[in-house]
Structure formats: C-alpha cells, structure tokens
Amino acid sequence: MLEKILEILYQNQNKHILPDEIASTLGINENEVKKAIQTLEDDGYTLEFTPNSGYKLKKSPNLLLPYEIKNNLETDYIGHEIYYFEEVDSTNNVAKKLAEDGAAEGTIVIAETQTRGRGRRGKTWLSPTGGVWMSIILRPNIPPAEAPQLTLMTGVAAAETLKEECGLNVGIKWPNDILIGSKKVCGILTEANAKFSTLDYVVVGIGIDANVDPEIFPSEVRKGATSLKMELNKEIKGPLLVQKFLKRFESTYNSFKEGNFPEILNEWRKLSKTIGSDVEVRKQLGKVVKGEAIGITQNGALILELEDGSLRKVISGECLHVKK
Amino acid sequence: MLEKILEILYQNQNKHILPDEIASTLGINENEVKKAIQTLEDDGYTLEFTPNSGYKLKKSPNLLLPYEIKNNLETDYIGHEIYYFEEVDSTNNVAKKLAEDGAAEGTIVIAETQTRGRGRRGKTWLSPTGGVWMSIILRPNIPPAEAPQLTLMTGVAAAETLKEECGLNVGIKWPNDILIGSKKVCGILTEANAKFSTLDYVVVGIGIDANVDPEIFPSEVRKGATSLKMELNKEIKGPLLVQKFLKRFESTYNSFKEGNFPEILNEWRKLSKTIGSDVEVRKQLGKVVKGEAIGITQNGALILELEDGSLRKVISGECLHVKK
Numbered sequence: 023m024l025e026k027i028l029e030i031l032y033q034n035q036n037k038h039i040l041p042d043e044i045a046s047t048l049g050i051n052e053n054e055v056k057k058a059i060q061t062l063e064d065d066g067y068t069l070e071f072t073p074n075s076g077y078k079l080k081k082s083p084n085l086l087l088p089y090e091i092k093n094n095l096e097t098d099y100i101g102h103e104i105y106y107f108e109e110v111d112s113t114n115n116v117a118k119k120l121a122e123d124g125a126a127e128g129t130i131v132i133a134e135t136q137t138r139g140r141g142r143r144g145k146t147w148l149s150p151t152g153g154v155w156m157s158i159i160l161r162p163n164i165p166p167a168e169a170p171q172l173t174l175m176t177g178v179a180a181a182e183t184l185k186e187e188c189g190l191n192v193g194i195k196w197p198n199d200i201l202i203g204s205k206k207v208c209g210i211l212t213e214a215n216a217k218f219s220t221l222d223y224v225v226v227g228i229g230i231d232a233n234v235d236p237e238i239f240p241s242e243v244r245k246g247a248t249s250l251k252m253e254l255n256k257e258i259k260g261p262l263l264v265q266k267f268l269k270r271f272e273s274t275y276n277s278f279k280e281g282n283f284p285e286i287l288n289e290w291r292k293l294s295k296t297i298g299s300d301v302e303v304r305k306q307l308g309k310v311v312k313g314e315a316i317g318i319t320q321n322g323a324l325i326l327e328l329e330d331g332s333l334r335k336v337i338s339g340e341c342l343h344v345k346k
Numbered sequence: 347m348l349e350k351i352l353e354i355l356y357q358n359q360n361k362h363i364l365p366d367e368i369a370s371t372l373g374i375n376e377n378e379v380k381k382a383i384q385t386l387e388d389d390g391y392t393l394e395f396t397p398n399s400g401y402k403l404k405k406s407p408n409l410l411l412p413y414e415i416k417n418n419l420e421t422d423y424i425g426h427e428i429y430y431f432e433e434v435d436s437t438n439n440v441a442k443k444l445a446e447d448g449a450a451e452g453t454i455v456i457a458e459t460q461t462r463g464r465g466r467r468g469k470t471w472l473s474p475t476g477g478v479w480m481s482i483i484l485r486p487n488i489p490p491a492e493a494p495q496l497t498l499m500t501g502v503a504a505a506e507t508l509k510e511e512c513g514l515n516v517g518i519k520w521p522n523d524i525l526i527g528s529k530k531v532c533g534i535l536t537e538a539n540a541k542f543s544t545l546d547y548v549v550v551g552i553g554i555d556a557n558v559d560p561e562i563f564p565s566e567v568r569k570g571a572t573s574l575k576m577e578l579n580k581e582i583k584g585p586l587l588v589q590k591f592l593k594r595f596e597s598t599y600n601s602f603k604e605g606n607f608p609e610i611l612n613e614w615r616k617l618s619k620t621i622g623s624d625v626e627v628r629k630q631l632g633k634v635v636k637g638e639a640i641g642i643t644q645n646g647a648l649i650l651e652l653e654d655g656s657l658r659k660v661i662s663g664e665c666l667h668v669k670k
Binding site: 284285287288291292297298299314316317318319320325327331333335 | 608609611612615616621622623638640641642643644649651655657659
C-alpha cells in the first residue's frame with residue numbers, strides 16, 4: 023500500500039493531490055491514506071499539505087526503504103520480498119536465518135548500516151550509512167561445488183550495473199571486488215548451505231560504497247577505497263541503484279540457471295583487472311604465491327604462471343595486484 | 347609521381363582536368379603526365395579524355411596498387427616502401443629475401459594472388475584474386491623467444507580493423523585466426539630470423555579474404571571460411587582496407603615497442619573466442635590434447651584445464667573449438 027501511495031505522490035510531484043482522490047484511486051478510505059502519509063513522514067519524507075488542495079511531495083529521504091525499491095521495480099522475483107533494517111548486525115546473517123526458515127528465492131535483506139558487516143576470510147567489512155548493504159537469497163539447483171560461480175556471476179552483474187547505469191570504468195579484482203581504478207567500490211560475499219549433496223540455499227551479500235564518504239574510513243582502508251558519490255561527484259539515489267542492480271542481477275542469474283555460465287565467465291574475463299596482471303596471492307598460514315595471473319577456470323580458480331614458467335591453480339586467497 | 351597524379355584525379359572526380367594543369371601543379375611536363383596516365387590505363391583505370399577539358403577519372407580497378415595504397419596513407423613508416431605483385435609464389439618468401447638484403451622496417455610485399463601461399467604448420471593457404479595477401483618486414487629489438495608476441499599483436503590489429511572499420515563482429519581463434527562466427531576470414535603467419543641471440547628480422551604475413559568468393563574454395567575449406575564481401579554483402583575497397591589496417595598495425599606495433607604487450611594481450615583476451623571454449627589441440631605426430639581453454643600466457647601459450655582438473659600449457663598446435 024505504501025509503495026502505491028508513494029507512486030501516486032511521485033506521479034503528481036508538480037501538483038497537490040487530495041487524500042480522497044488517493045483513496046478512491048486505491049480503493050481504500052481516507053483514514054488509511056492519512057495513516058500511510060504519517061508513516062512516510064516518520065520515514066523522512068517531507069510533504070506539503072493544504073486542506074483545499076491536499077498533499078504534495080517535497081522531498082524524499084535517500085533511504086533504501088522497501089516501498090521505494092518496489093516502486094516500479096522491473097524484476098519478476100528478485101526483490102519482491104524485502105526485509106529492511108536501519109541497522110543490523112549483518113544482512114547475510116539475517117538472510118541465512120530467513121533462508122533456513124524457508125524464505126523464497128529472490129528475498130532480499132537490506133540495511134542502511136551494518137554493525138558487524140563481514141568480508142571474505144573473516145574480515146570486518148565497514149558498512150556506514152550511505153552504502154548499500156544487501157543480501158539476496160537464492161535456491162539454485164546446482165551442486166555445491168558450483169556455488170563459487172554465483173560469486174563471479176554477481177560480480178559481473180554488479181560491475182555491469184556500475185558501468186552501464188553510472189557510466190563508471192569499473193573492473194573486477196579476483197575473486198569478487200569491484201574496482202574503480204585501483205580502488206574498491208563494491209564487495210561480494212557468497213555463503214552457501216548444502217544439505218548432503220545438494221545446495222539448500224545460497225546467500226549472496228553485496229556491499230556498495232554508494233554515498234559513503236571514504237574520509238570516514240580508517241586511513242589504511244581509505245587509500246584502497248572509493249565510493250560512487252566520490253567518483254561521480256554527486257549523491258546517487260540509493261533505491262534507483264538497487265533497482266537497476268536487481269534487474270541486471272535477475273537477468274544474469276536467469277541466464278546462469280539456463281546453463282550460460284561459460285558466457286558469464288567470459289564477461290567476467292573481459293571485466294577482469296586481475297588477468298594479465300602480476301599478482302601476489304596471500305593464502306592461509308601466511309603462505310604467498312607470486313606470479314602472473316593468466317586465466318581463470320570454470321570453478322573460479324585463478325591460474326598463475328610462476329617465474330619458472332610452471333602453472334599454479336589458486337582456489338582462494340587474498341589477491342594483490344603488484345607493479346611489474 | 348603516379349600516386350600524386352592519382353590524387354589529383356581523385357580530387358577532381360566531378361570534373362575534367364587539363365594535362366597542363368596537372369603538369370604545372372606537380373612541376374613536371376605534359377609528356378610525363380601523359381605517360382603516367384597511360385600507366386594508369388594499363389593498370390585498369392578508365393579515364394575520359396577530351397582535348398578541350400582534359401581528363402576525368404571514371405573508374406578505378408579494385409587492385410592493391412602501391413600508389414593507391416600510398417595515396418593518403420596515414421602511417422609514419424609502415425607501408426612507405428611497397429613491393430607489389432599481380433602474382434607471386436608467397437609474399438612471405440619475397441619479404442624474407444628483401445629482409446635478408448636489408449629492406450627497411452615497415453617495407454611491405456603485397457600481391458593480388460599467391461601461387462604458393464603458406465599457412466601455419468606447412469599448410470597450403472589458398473590465395474585467389476580478391477584477397478589481400480601481404481607481408482610486413484619488422485626489425486624489433488626483442489629476444490627471439492618473444493617473436494610469437496608479434497603474431498598475437500598482429501591478430502589484435504587485424505581483428506580491431508575488421509571490427510572498427512567494417513563493423514564486423516569478429517573474434518580470434520588461438521593462435522592467429524580471425525573468425526566471423528565460426529568461419530575464418532583472416533590468417534596470420536609470422537616468420538622470424540634470428541642471428542645468434544638477437545632477432546634479425548620478422549616477417550608478418552597476413553591474408554584477408556576480402557572480396558574472395560568462398561564458392562571457389564574446395565568444399566572442405568568452404569565450410570570453415572568466409573569473406574568480407576560475403577559478410578557485408580558488398581565489394582570492399584582493397585586499398586582502403588589495407589590503409590586502415592596498416593595504420594592500426596603501426597600504432598599497435600609502436601605500443602608493443604614501448605613495452606605495452608601486456609595491454610595488447612589483454613585486448614587479445616577480450617577478442618578471443620578460444621578462451622572459455624572446449625578445445626582439441628592437434629599437435630605433431632597425431633597427438634591430441636582435449637580440455638577447456640582457460641587462459642593464455644605472455645608467450646602465447648594456451649592453457650588448458652583437462653578433465654581431471656590438471657593444467658596443460660600448449661605452445662603450438664592446430665586448435666579446434668568443440669561443442670560441449
């Protein structure tokens with residue numbers, strides 16, 4: 023109901039609209055309209071009201087409110103169920119619980135800020151207000167070994183969204199960081215749950231430094247991070263970005279389910295900044311592998327050519343691009 | 347002189363021009379003009395002549411004549427020296443002899459048809475009239491082991507020419523075939539000569555099925571070959587194609603000499619149709635390696651992931667893309 027009222031207000035942004043007109047359009051009573059308007063105001067919307075001409079929307083908060091995201095969302099199932107939090111420990115944690123409880127494929131969890139955002143390899147992921155912190159519940163019918171493909175697929179969808187919708191020259195650092203230049207603007211954390219030999223669910227977490235001011239990051243993070251706001255020199259509309267991303271994510275995921283991962287991986291290769299670079303991959307227990315990244319396999323393993331010409335398949339690790 | 351007269355005739359294609367006007371523009375006498383016009387007519391140009399108003403160019407032959415190629419050629423050194431043949435055994439053979447005799451970097455050998463065109467691995471390369479059969483002499487200051495990089499570099503220059511100038515959706519099949527769809531339209535044969543540990547010269551041979559009618563090929567060639575004329579449904583201007591290619595080749599080669607091979611290889615990766623495909627590579631003595639092509643090294647070796655997950659570096663061979 024809220025998204026429908028919001029839609030009417032957006033459609034009439036240049037004029038006032040009477041509550042009984044809204045009510046009759048939606049087939050509800052005026053009291054319900056007034057209650058909904060009160061909710062919008064509580065959520066940060068500014069409305070002008072005169073008894074003679076009714077409401078006019080003056081200003082929207084740039085928040086990731088579900089009815090903002092659902093308003094004109096062009097997807098078939100991704101983002102049709104939205105769990106929204108002003109603050110949450112981690113959207114992935116909530117999404118995993120929801121998935122355990124049977125939440126449908128496409129359900130998303132989104133928050134303005136995370137208090138315990140997690141990155142890969144147990145790292146903390148700083149998630150201040152202004153960013154997009156979101157998890158998507160998926161239930162693909164694939165063997166557990168192929169779950170890493172969803173990370174690469176999500177990277178392609180995220181990179182292409184930022185490229186096509188924001189006009190940014192982005193690249194992907196293996197396995198799952200979206201970079202602008204050499205600075206990270208988006209990260210992905212995929213967590214899968216398998217029962218026996220089949221995947222039960224996958225939670226794809228995605229964090230985008232949308233309107234984050236990198237100044238607020240500690241200095242060691244700041245030098246490697248940027249935000250869309252900083253790159254574009256303007257505040258971007260969070261809900262619109264989410265809509266664009268969900269639309270592209272859905273079409274990429276549909277293509278994935280139709281067996282087109284090889285084509286998606288080729289897109290990943292084209293977007294990759296790692297392939298063709300000299301890299302150091304830090305593995306567990308302080309082990310480091312150095313070489314030139316020359317390819318990636320279907321399962322997402324990076325192939326390095328070491329100095330002696332031998333090849334090494336690297337399944338996971340922290341990848342650094344190094345100067346020649 | 348011929349290219350200057352031709353340039354004047356092209357500039358005046360809508361009107362007649364008197365021989366003495368041509369003569370005075372070029373600072374030569376009228377007899378020299380008439381002799382040159384005779385040569386043009388012998389080469390297949392059709393000119394209209396009236397004693398009162400002079401010459402007017404009616405029709406050019408679509409031949410790869412040096413003065414056609416040099417007319418408005420936008421390069422600094424590639425193609426400034428051109429050896430032209432209506433028919434030759436192999437442009438690479440002639441180029442190698444010229445290189446032995448000290449021909450300058452950038453010298454090209456070009457022919458309307460080759461009687462003994464060669465492909466890789468000793469194969470015959472059919473070179474009928476209508477194609478562009480050309481060799482370029484290079485003298486790069488690189489170790490012999492890096493010569494294969496010039497094949498990849500040439501592939502990028504050729505593919506980008508066909509993509510940008512002809513608007514064709516081309517791809518590269520490792521190591522050096524330019525494809526449209528799954529059909530070959532262009533091949534490259536690089537031959538290097540090293541004295542001791544330094545390269546003396548490299549001859550880059552390139553064959554483009556420009557205005558070739560694939561119908562004339564034997565049936566086993568025909569099903570895997572196409573031509574620009576067939577794809578574009580019109581005859582293309584050979585000299586213009588050569589000019590566009592030489593310009594792009596020169597800028598790519600200059601970039602190569604400045605140490606930017608890694609960037610060129612990344613372009614190759616983007617254009618590659620082999621990476622991400624299942625392939626069979628036929629090696630000498632009938633050996634076949636099957637796997638998924640997942641990457642390429644700086645030295646042009648293809649990396650295959652075999653069915654058991656192991657990696658194999660393939661230096662050379664005949665590559666077939668196979669259906670999954």
